[in-house]
Amino acid sequence: MADANNRISETVKANDVVLFMKGTPLFPQCGFSSRAVAILDHCGCAYESVDVLQDMEIRQGIKTYSEWPTIPQLYVKGEFVGGSDIMMEMFEAGELQELMVEKKVATTS
Amino acid sequence: MPMSATEIEGMIRAGIPDATVEMTDLAGDNDHWQARVTSPAFAGKSRVQQHKMVYDALGGKMGGTLHALQLTTALPS
Numbered sequence: 001m002a003d004a005n006n007r008i009s010e011t012v013k014a015n016d017v018v019l020f021m022k023g024t025p026l027f028p029q030c031g032f033s034s035r036a037v038a039i040l041d042h043c044g045c046a047y048e049s050v051d052v053l054q055d056m057e058i059r060q061g062i063k064t065y066s067e068w069p070t071i072p073q074l075y076v077k078g079e080f081v082g083g084s085d086i087m088m089e090m091f092e093a094g095e096l097q098e099l100m101v102e103k104k105v106a107t108t109s
Numbered sequence: 110m111p112m113s114a115t116e117i118e119g120m121i122r123a124g125i126p127d128a129t130v131e132m133t134d135l136a137g138d139n140d141h142w143q144a145r146v147t148s149p150a151f152a153g154k155s156r157v158q159q160h161k162m163v164y165d166a167l168g169g170k171m172g173g174t175l176h177a178l179q180l181t182t183a184l185p186s
Contacts, residue, residue, distance in 0.1 A: 071172075
């Protein structure tokens with residue numbers, strides 16, 4: 001588990017925006033992950049994605065890392081932002097777009 | 110075993126005093142739920158903290174037994 005924790009930590013530090021999800025952005029494997037991908041695409045930001053279905057250690061480890069029980073999970077500049085429900089709430093309020101611009105990770109605003 | 114709306118609502122209300130919980134069956138299968146939780150206890154908390162309070166109330170069922178709960182939290186208006 002310590003190894004999974006280190007790998008997650010490295011991934012989150014090495015990429016400005018990381019989405020831990022089920023499946024890939026082209027083929028999301030659950031409705032919540034699919035929604036998270038659609039939101040990020042609308043935000044116009046480049047992001048790294050990690051398919052937790054390909055790695056059981058990461059799938060479990062990410063829940064401990066963030067103290068958050070569900071997947072997807074979004075990280076921006078090393079900080080946990082939330083799951084798909086929070087992403088949707090923030091997106092609808094314009095807060096997610098603001099955060100992306102503020103953190104200088106969006107390609108368009 | 111999927112959890113019933115009454116069961117989910119009961120756990121949330123037991124964990125968060127004064128919470129109002131509205132449950133919506135998203136798929137009509139008694140398994141895909143939307144919960145809208147309104148409580149004064151969310152005052153001053155971030156969205157992540159508010160959702161964590163609800164997850165705590167659900168005592169580890171979230172992500173396991175409850176794999177498809179869409180959650181919205183709000184302060185009473």
